[in-house]
Amino acid sequence: MGADVVLASEQDDIATVTVNRPDKLNALNEEVIARLATVFQSCRDLASTRAVILTGAGERAFIAGADISVLAALDPKSAKDTAQRGQRLTQLMENLGKPVIAAINGYAFGGGLELAMACTMRLAVAGALMGQPEVKLGLIAGYGGTQRLPRLVGQGRGLELLLTGEPIDAAEAHRIGLVNRVVKKETLLDDARALAKKILAVGPLAVRHTIEAVNRGLDVSISEGLAIEADLFGKIASTADMKEGTSAFLEKRAPKFRGV
Numbered sequence: 001m002g003a004d005v006v007l008a009s010e011q012d013d014i015a016t017v018t019v020n021r022p023d024k025l026n027a028l029n030e031e032v033i034a035r036l037a038t039v040f041q042s043c044r045d046l047a048s049t050r051a052v053i054l055t056g057a058g059e060r061a062f063i064a065g066a067d068i069s070v071l072a073a074l075d076p077k078s079a080k081d082t083a084q085r086g087q088r089l090t091q092l093m094e095n096l097g098k099p100v101i102a103a104i105n106g107y108a109f110g111g112g113l114e115l116a117m118a119c120t121m122r123l124a125v126a127g128a129l130m131g132q133p134e135v136k137l138g139l140i141a142g143y144g145g146t147q148r149l150p151r152l153v154g155q156g157r158g159l160e161l162l163l164t165g166e167p168i169d170a171a172e173a174h175r176i177g178l179v180n181r182v183v184k185k186e187t188l189l190d191d192a193r194a195l196a197k198k199i200l201a202v203g204p205l206a207v208r209h210t211i212e213a214v215n216r217g218l219d220v221s222i223s224e225g226l227a228i229e230a231d232l233f234g235k236i237a238s239t240a241d242m243k244e245g246t247s248a249f250l251e252k253r254a255p256k257f258r259g260v
Contacts, residue, residue, distance in 0.1 A: 005035040006057075007042070013050035014196050015043050016189070022058030028066045028111045030085070036115075037089050044096050047259075050204060051196040052096070054119060055103040055189065056112075062104040062128070063112025071139065079142070086111060086143035090118035095215060097208045099199045103192040104128050105185065109167070114143035117152060120211065122178070123192050124170040125185040130178070131167035151218060153177050203241040204259040 006018040017039050019026040043049045056062040074082060093100050093115065102108075102116035104124035113130050116122050124130070132145045140146060141162060150158030153176045161168070173179045183191045199207060209232040217225030236242050241257045248255035 004032050005039055007039045010053075010193070012193070012197055013048060013200060014053060014193055015046075015049045015051070016053045016055065017043070018055050018057050019063050020057040022056075022060070024067070025061035025064035025107060026056040026058070026112070027064050028086075028115075029070055030082070033085055033089055037092060040089070040092050040096065040100075043098070044092070049098065050200050051098055052100045053103050053189065053192045053196065054093075054100060054115065055105055055192075059106065061107040061112070062102070062130075063109075063115060064107040065110025065112050065133070068137070071137065083142035086114070090114060090144045090148075093118040094120075095212075097211065099196060099207065099211070101192045101196055103188050104130065104170070104179065105188055109133055110141070110145075111143045114141060114145045114148070117148040117178075118144060121180045121195065123181050123183055123188060123195070124173060124179045125188050126170055126182050128170040128173075129167045130170075130173055131165065132162050133165040133167070135163060136165040149178075203245055203255070203257045205239050205241050205257075206236060206245075209236050 004019070004021055006020045008016045008018070010016055017036070019028075019032060019036070021027060021032070040052070043052045099121070100119040102119040102122040104116055104122060106125070106128055108116050108124075108128065108130035110133060113132060116130070132141045132149065134141050134145075141149075146162060149162060152158070153161075157176050168178075170179060170182045174182045181191070213229050213232050216228050220228070240260045244257060245255045
């Protein structure tokens with residue numbers, strides 16, 4: 001797997017993935033992207049992994065973008081290949097079928113913020129800075145930032161962040177809907193695990209279908225999105241989990257979901 005990316009299996013079916021380059025502020029390069037892709041594929045395929053937390057090593061950074069020396073050497077073909085490699089990773093994370101929570105413990109710039117935006121939800125420590133500074137280098141965001149940021153915060157606010165390259169702190173990110181919560185640094189991972197456990201307490205197939213409905217629906221018209229929702233609603237009605245959940249409610253007991 002490599003020391004640059006660490007996968008730790010936690011109790012309660014939650015895996016923690018850590019980008020481990022604190023001396024480089026956990027900056028991304030081709031090797032780290034490849035290792036993250038391998039790790040997330042494993043998390044997707046392992047039935048024992050039901051949720052994932054993504055964070056960065058050290059006290060300063062979540063993921064502080066890409067290595068600038070690598071970006072400086074790009075030509076048109078290698079730049080497009082680099083963007084598509086990162087986009088494949090973010091699409092894998094976004095459509096994992098399991099909740100992925102970004103635990104933003106410090107700087108989240110460029111590709112780092114793009115990875116965080118591909119997560120299902122984001123928690124950030126008070127004072128964490130985040131942004132898309134690519135325009136300051138004469139570049140544009142390439143791992144999905146031009147697409148996910150406006151979808152999360154709206155076109156006008158998204159364009160302001162993308163076109164100025166200026167960072168915002170966690171409080172402002174929370175105000176505009178970029179992060180779900182601002183938490184204390186010392187409780188970040190515990191808070192992320194607590195959020196994951198809340199999701200794991202409900203039906204796993206319902207979680208999977210809800211993520212799919214939202215992700216697919218964002219790219220189509222409302223009528224097409226409603227059709228997607230109705231189709232998935234029909235599919236979930238055939239599951240044992242749906243029968244168990246409704247029966248447990250009527251019988252006033254806790255449900256025992258099995259993911260089938």
